[in-house]
Amino acid sequence: MSPSDPERAELRDTLARLILRHDLTLTSAEVTEKGGLDHARGLRLWRALGFPETGDGLAYGEPDVKALAAVAEALDGDLLDESTVLRMTRGLGSTMARLADWQVSALVDQIERDVQQGKARTRLEAAAALARSTAPGFEHLMVYAWRRHLAAAAARVEALGAADAELLSTTMTVGFADLSRFTALSNGLDDNSLGDLVENFETRCADVITAHGGRVIKTLGDAVLFVTEDPREGTRTALDLVKQIASRTELPNICVGLATGSVINRLGDVYGPPVNLAARLSHVARSNRVLVDAATAEALGDEFDTRTLPPRPLRGFGNLSPITVSERRAFRSR
Incomplete structure (x- = not known):
């Protein structure tokens, strides 16, 4: 039996x-008054969080x-200036919004199964049950993961040196892995199949990138942007991505571009x-190929085979000659 509208409203309130x-x-x-901030400043923080x-x-x-009281204390004590607080708040809001959407999407299948198996009458009931049982543990995991990532990020900044310019920018190898012919493929898939494909692609890319010591910066559905500190490790990552994704029959081919600077x-x-430039190179690469720029190729030494391709127009960069890279084949005597 489906719940009545008043019951659904009560369940929503319970879930909230x-x-x-x-x-x-x-x-x-x-x-804002109780938190110790003027109303206008409180509203700016609220909007910065994305609400x-x-x-x-x-x-x-x-x-x-x-x-709000914690923010007011930081501002009054001159610990942080207002522009820094707003930047941190905006980043926090954007990250948490995406995490929340991801969590809800990930739980949909579980909720549907609970309803189908009779564990709950409605999705709202199933969601409320999950909130009661799993929210506290996941909140602990979230704070734990944040602390670990914060420590890693602080270590990366410390390693750059003390000069302000060095803290704002650094030399990295940037990778852009792009699914081949994704638009045509997605047009032939239903929503569930498309969602499974994208999640599978993003998960496998993240596993490979982190295994090589790189960092996933963001995912774009059919593409993954990542960085590594070393061109050689970035190239190993790119070639491993091609190898791992190409071996999965349920996934399409990929194209990878690398640029260093x-x-x-x-x-x-x-x-x-x-x-x-990494994005442009991935767009002109053939399926299951890795293209790099000259700066990356110069840093590779003898570990990889490289071949310079004819110049071609790359939007924003003029005519450039991409360089294809592959694993060096061992010499075999006859």
Whole structure:
């Protein structure tokens, strides 16, 4: 039996309370006043987190007061200036929004199975049960992962040196792995099959990249942007990506572009000519091939075979000669 509209509304409220762990009893004006911030500054922080303004509605509780109070304390104590707080808040909001969407998407199959197997009458009931049982443990895991990544990021910055310019930019090898003929393929798949394909591709790419000591910067559905600190390791990563993805019959071929140079690290993303060049190279690469720029090729030494291709126009870079790279074949005597 399907629940009535009042029951569904009650379940939604229950789910919200289970996730937020508090009741919503304060307006935006009240929460900013109790948190020690003026209303305009509080609204800027709220928008920076990625949330719409709530007007005079009851949309906040005591944990929101504590969060604003922590920000107010940092600002009043001159620990952080307002621009830094807003940048950190914007990055946090963007990251958490994507994580939340990913979590909900990942749980859909579990929720559907619970309903089909009679463990819950509705999706809302199944979601509420999961919130009760799994949310605390996942929250602990989330904080643990954040601390580990924060320590790693701090170590990377420390390794760059003390000069301000060095902290803002560094030389990296940027990789762009792109699924071949993805648009045509996606047009022939239903939503579930397309979602499974993208998740499979992103997961396998992330496994290969991290195994080689690289970092996934972002995924774009049919492409993965990653960085490594060394051109040789970046090339090994790219060739391993081709090998691993090509061996999976359920995945299409990929094309990989690599470029080395100075990039700017900002808010978890990377910017600069090598990022754009790596993307352009992946777009002109043949299936299951790796193309690199001259700076990457010069750093490879004798470990790989390289071949310079005829010049071709690359948007934003003029006519360039891509260089194809492959594993060096061992010499066999007859």
